[in-house]
Amino acid sequence: MKVLIIGGGKLAYFLSRALIKRRNQVTIVNRTLDECRTLAKRLEVTVVHGDGSDPQILEEAGASYMNAVFAITPNDEDNLVICQLADFQFHVQRRLALVNDPDNEEIFQKLGVQAISTTPILSALIEEKAGLESITNIIPVGEGKIILTEIVVRRSSPVVGKALRDIKLPENSLIASVVHKNRPLVPRGSTVLHVKDKIIVMTLPENHGQVIKILTGERI
Numbered sequence: 533m534k535v536l537i538i539g540g541g542k543l544a545y546f547l548s549r550a551l552i553k554r555r556n557q558v559t560i561v562n563r564t565l566d567e568c569r570t571l572a573k574r575l576e577v578t579v580v581h582g583d584g585s586d587p588q589i590l591e592e593a594g595a596s597y598m599n600a601v602f603a604i605t606p607n608d609e610d611n612l613v614i615c616q617l618a619d620f621q622f623h624v625q626r627r628l629a630l631v632n633d634p635d636n637e638e639i640f641q642k643l644g645v646q647a648i649s650t651t652p653i654l655s656a657l658i659e660e661k662a663g664l665e666s667i668t669n670i671i672p673v674g675e676g677k678i679i680l681t682e683i684v685v686r687r688s689s690p691v692v693g694k695a696l697r698d699i700k701l702p703e704n705s706l707i708a709s710v711v712h713k714n715r716p717l718v719p720r721g722s723t724v725l726h727v728k729d730k731i732i733v734m735t736l737p738e739n740h741g742q743v744i745k746i747l748t749g750e751r752i
Contacts, residue, residue, distance in 0.1 A: 533557070536593055538584030538614050539604035539630070540567045547602065548575050561593050585613045587621060600626035608636045615645045679740050680708075683747055685729040690749050697721035705743045706734045 533556045537544055540562040548558045548571070558577040561584040562568050572579040582589035584605065595601065601618040603611035611629040618624040631637045631649040640647035685692060691699050696707060696719055710717045711730040717723060725731070735743045744750065 533599045534594075534597060535559070536561065536590075536595055536598045536601045536618075536624075537604065538562075538602070538611075539606075540564060540571070543604050543630075545571065545574065547604070548577055552576060559593050559598075561589060585610045585617070587617055590614070590617060590622060595622040595624060598622070598624050600624065600628070602628050602630075604630040606632055608632050608640075611647075612640060612643065612645055616643070619644070679735050679737060681733045681735065681740070681744070683731045683733060683744070685725050685727055685731065686748070687727050688749060689725075689727075689747065691725050691747055692727055694725055695721060696723045696725070699725075699746065701746060702739045702742050704736050705739055708732045708734050 535551055535556050536559050537548060538561045540560075544560055544562070548560060551558050552575065558575070559580065560568075560571055560575075560577050561580045561582060562571065563581070563583050565581055568579045568581045571577065578593075580589065580593040582592070584590065584593075584603065595618060598618075601615065601622075601624045603614035603618075605611055605614075608629075608631055611631070615627040615629045618627045627646060629640055629645050629647045631640060631647045634649040637647050637649045696710075699707075701707070707719050709732040710719045710723055710725065711732075712726060731747065733743060733747065
């Protein structure tokens with residue numbers, strides 16, 4: 533697959549390296565000459581010096597022949613323009629824009645640009661490392677729009693001895709699985725939670741903290 537990456541820094545470097553390992557052909561567009569030289573020395577890629585939001589630069593980089601375009605600059609407006617150019621002018625099938633400000637993600641989606649924001653993912657990872665004893669794992673999925681959390685039921689948990697039907701969770705949250713004595717169970721309303729049970733919970737980023745407090749009694 534031929535991939536065009538517009539951007540720089542460690543993100544462009546590591547993304548390119550991962551794509552190369554999977555035998556993809558990578559071209560990078562970067563507006564900083566020194567960074568272009570560094571990338572060209574460290575990676576087996578084609579590097580084009582210029583502004584990736586300029587149609588002429590994209591054409592020079594071979595955008596018309598690309599299978600995918602990844603716009604990962606620090607500027608959301610540039611990333612939006614790049615993906616729109618890749619779509620309407622160069623007819624690239626796969627386009628993905630980095631959204632640095634998560635408030636812009638909905639705008640990108642409405643304009644038909646597939647976008648990813650790292651903020652929910654980083655937030656979840658920070659919560660995981662914060663030392664909350666009941667939470668053993670946090671996994672953002674679906675571009676960070678859904679969070680899967682593994683919780684160990686402690687003696688201090690307010691849900692010990694309760695049936696799932698009696699635990700009132702907010703809308704758009706779900707107990708997807710219960711592991712009791714190393715046996716995974718498909719949860720039902722009559723399923724009772726015991727100490728040392730593991731719960732797999734699905735939440736949205738906005739209600740994650742509320743769900744954790746209901747199940748563990750711990751505030752995050």
